[in-house]
Amino acid sequence: MKKLNHELSLKKLPKTPTGIQGFDEITGGGLPKGRPILVCGGAGCGKTLFAIEFLVRGATEFNEPGVFMSFEETNEELTVNVASLGFDLEDLIRRKKLILDHVHIERSEIEETGEYDLEALFIRLGYAIDSIGAKRVVLDTIESLFAGLPNQLILRAELRRLFRWLKDKGVTAIITGEKGDEKLTRQGLEEYVSDCVIMLDHRVNEQTSTRRLRIVKYRGSIHGTNEYPFLIDETGFSVLPVTSLGLKHIVSNERVSSGILALDKMLEGKGYYRGSTVLVSGTAGVGKTSIAAHFAEAACKRGERVLYFCFEESPNQLIRNMLSIGIDLEPWVEKGVLLFHATRPTLYGLEMHLAVTHKAVNAFKPDIVILDPINTFVISDKEFEIKTMLMRIVDFLKASQITALFTSLTSSEGSLESSEAGISSLIDTWILLRDIELSGERNRGMYVLKSRGMANSNQIREFMLTDHGVELREAYIGSKGVLTGSARIAQEAKESAELLIRKKDIERKKREIEQKRNTLNAQVSALHFKFESEESEAIKMIEIEQDQIKRLNQDKLEMAESRHADSENIKSINAKKTK
Amino acid sequence: MTIKKENSAKKIRVEKQVETTNDLWVLRLYVAGQTPKALTAFTNLKKICEEQLNGEYSIEVIDLLRNPQLGADDQIFALPTLVRKLPVPVRKIIGDLSNTERVLVGLDLLPVNNL
Numbered sequence: 001m002k003k004l005n006h007e008l009s010l011k012k013l014p015k016t017p018t019g020i021q022g023f024d025e026i027t028g029g030g031l032p033k034g035r036p037i038l039v040c041g042g043a044g045c046g047k048t049l050f051a052i053e054f055l056v057r058g059a060t061e062f063n064e065p066g067v068f069m070s071f072e073e074t075n076e077e078l079t080v081n082v083a084s085l086g087f088d089l090e091d092l093i094r095r096k097k098l099i100l101d102h103v104h105i106e107r108s109e110i111e112e113t114g115e116y117d118l119e120a121l122f123i124r125l126g127y128a129i130d131s132i133g134a135k136r137v138v139l140d141t142i143e144s145l146f147a148g149l150p151n152q153l154i155l156r157a158e159l160r161r162l163f164r165w166l167k168d169k170g171v172t173a174i175i176t177g178e179k180g181d182e183k184l185t186r187q188g189l190e191e192y193v194s195d196c197v198i199m200l201d202h203r204v205n206e207q208t209s210t211r212r213l214r215i216v217k218y219r220g221s222i223h224g225t226n227e228y229p230f231l232i233d234e235t236g237f238s239v240l241p242v243t244s245l246g247l248k249h250i251v252s253n254e255r256v257s258s259g260i261l262a263l264d265k266m267l268e269g270k271g272y273y274r275g276s277t278v279l280v281s282g283t284a285g286v287g288k289t290s291i292a293a294h295f296a297e298a299a300c301k302r303g304e305r306v307l308y309f310c311f312e313e314s315p316n317q318l319i320r321n322m323l324s325i326g327i328d329l330e331p332w333v334e335k336g337v338l339l340f341h342a343t344r345p346t347l348y349g350l351e352m353h354l355a356v357t358h359k360a361v362n363a364f365k366p367d368i369v370i371l372d373p374i375n376t377f378v379i380s381d382k383e384f385e386i387k388t389m390l391m392r393i394v395d396f397l398k399a400s401q402i403t404a405l406f407t408s409l410t411s412s413e414g415s416l417e418s419s420e421a422g423i424s425s426l427i428d429t430w431i432l433l434r435d436i437e438l439s440g441e442r443n444r445g446m447y448v449l450k451s452r453g454m455a456n457s458n459q460i461r462e463f464m465l466t467d468h469g470v471e472l473r474e475a476y477i478g479s480k481g482v483l484t485g486s487a488r489i490a491q492e493a494k495e496s497a498e499l500l501i502r503k504k505d506i507e508r509k510k511r512e513i514e515q516k517r518n519t520l521n522a523q524v525s526a527l528h529f530k531f532e533s534e535e536s537e538a539i540k541m542i543e544i545e546q547d548q549i550k551r552l553n554q555d556k557l558e559m560a561e562s563r564h565a566d567s568e569n570i571k572s573i574n575a576k577k578t579k
Numbered sequence: 580m581t582i583k584k585e586n587s588a589k590k591i592r593v594e595k596q597v598e599t600t601n602d603l604w605v606l607r608l609y610v611a612g613q614t615p616k617a618l619t620a621f622t623n624l625k626k627i628c629e630e631q632l633n634g635e636y637s638i639e640v641i642d643l644l645r646n647p648q649l650g651a652d653d654q655i656f657a658l659p660t661l662v663r664k665l666p667v668p669v670r671k672i673i674g675d676l677s678n679t680e681r682v683l684v685g686l687d688l689l690p691v692n693n694l
Contacts, residue, residue: 101651103654103656104654105654105656109668109669109670109671110671110672110673111670111671111672111673111681111682111684111685112672112673112674112681113672113673113674113675113676113677113678113681113682113685114619114620114674114675114676114677114678115616115619115674115675115677116616116657116658116659116660116673116674116675117616117657117658118656118657118658119611119643119657119658120609120611120643120650120655120656120657120658120660121656121657123611123643123644123647123650124643124647124650124651124655124656126647127647127648127650145656149657149673
């Protein structure tokens with residue numbers, strides 16, 4: 001089996017990595033090794049930059065020296081032009097990694113007489129290739145020859161020979177060509193270069209421009225066929241591979257705090273899942289950014305890195321505003337764990353935003369990404385495009401295990417949920433903020449609309465912005481529905497007053513009973529006392545009575561003795577006495 | 580006659596031009612090896628020079644196969660190419676110089692017999 005695999009891999013088309021971000025992913029490894037590649041497109045679409053980056057990356061990253069043969073720009077112009085991308089051509093030339101050769105063709109200086117060929121071009125190119133052992137060649141733009149040389153027959157024959165010769169040389173060559181009216185290139189170069197054709201495009205749609213790249217053909221290799229947005233910025237070219245993303249990202253059971261204790265409590269007391277996508281939506285001024293700022297601050301405190309894209313406020317404004325609710329983000333910015341990325345959504349098209357996001361995330365490597373807000377992208381009714389773009393962002397962030405928080409402004413008319421139906425399926429945890437208008441006031445309510453994979457609270461909480469951050473209050477829910485703000489406070493006051501009265505009532509009752517008990521006890525003891533005194537009196541009387549009876553008997557006995565009465569009588573009297 | 584290089588026995592030699600100061604016309608012919616086109620071009624050039632330039636010229640033949648690095652200096656891309664170094668401005672004539680009239684136009688010359 002292993003051997004078979006090996007054999008298969010041998011048969012595969014060998015590829016030359018370009019080193020251009022994302023491009024190698026969509027082509028499955030780069031450009032076809034040792035073959036000419038046509039890069040075509042309109043003016044200013046980045047053909048030359050693509051080509052020069054191919055050479056520079058080759059020289060710096062893959063140790064493949066290159067030759068750049070320019071038919072348009074002079075060496076000096078080229079060096080200056082690409083210095084803005086951070087490419088130091090002079091250094092590469094000094095290190096014998098690169099040769100720039102400018103072929104200057106000036107029609108007015110040239111007279112044609114009779115037969116000729118372009119052998120000198122071959123010799124120059126061959127000499128340059130051999131002198132540094134070049135593996136990569138760029139011809140930019142060879143079509144200039146058509147302007148300089150009137151004899152098209154010779155030219156076309158020579159071009160065919162040139163591309164054949166390049167193949168024989170075994171160099172990977174990029175040939176750039178200007179876009180034609182109906183053909184890919186103005187002079188039909190695709191006729192000669194047929195192994196791989198890449199089309200660059202620079203389109204302006206609704207005043208925003210988007211650069212796109214498409215692989216028109218690639219013989220002997222599978223490749224992505226979509227149009228891929230790409231970006232040219234200070235670090236060069238980057239292509240955004242969008243379809244290479246699947247739904248196969250790993251998931252985490254780890255939870256991250258939202259930064260608001262009460263909100264965490266609503267989410268099983270733990271917060272969001274790491275790597276999940278959180279949407280905070282609501283009408284204007286309900287505190288979406290505040291929730292985002294809390295989340296950012298909490299993450300920074302945990303030592304995580306946060307990338308904050310703001311599309312409405314400048315970073316400084318945001319920091320100032322958040323300070324008013326007691327969130328100080330500035331130290332984290334200074335520490336370098338929090339990075340603001342502020343752009344107007346209208347600055348460039350959706351794809352460009354996507355590419356910029358992609359790039360910024362790759363560069364900063366954050367744990368948490370905040371997009372505030374996402375719906376400013378909606379310039380017109382391009383809902384589908386926005387959805388695909390968000391889907392790409394969500395997928396990309398999920399694949400990199402980054403927790404994302406988006407805020408979204410919903411218009412007050414219409415249902416809050418349905419207006420966002422387009423993206424709701426992408427969202428794991430959806431927090432809805434809404435204003436509740438009641439008795440001449442506008443207050444904020446908050447609830448968790450959905451939260452995948454956890455038992456979230458279903459309650460509406462009142463959401464308050466205080467000088468020490470966001471606070472959530474249990475909303476009053478009574479017969480009149482949910483009461484918020486002063487209505488809630490009034491209701492609460494009323495309730496607490498009632499409670500107080502009831503409490504006092506009870507206390508009074510308690511006191512009464514106590515008093516009654518006391519009176520009863522007093523009465524009982526008085527009766528007791530009375531009884532005792534009566535009892536003792538009675539005992540005394542009884543004793544007196546007995547004394548009297550005793551004395552009477554004594555007297556009787558004494559009298560009987562003195563009279564010498566019947567002895568039996570005395571005996572009975574004595575017996576009585578002893579008793 | 581100050582032809583410094585001779586097409587002796589169909590052999591094109593390359594020699595460094597030393598005494599250019601006296602020559603009104605300094606011409607350089609770029610070729611790559613002894614191809615038929617190169618030989619034709621040299622023959623044609625010599626003929627034109629002899630007829631038109633009154634001896635005040637020098638021709639330098641450069642073989643790019645031997646000295647490929649020289650091609651870039653004069654911005655040579657086609658072969659054969661005749662470069663008029665002096666008098667300025669520099670003019671280039673590509674091809675085997677078979678059309679004398681066009682060569683003269685290219686050299687900014689009018690045929691002698693027309694003068």
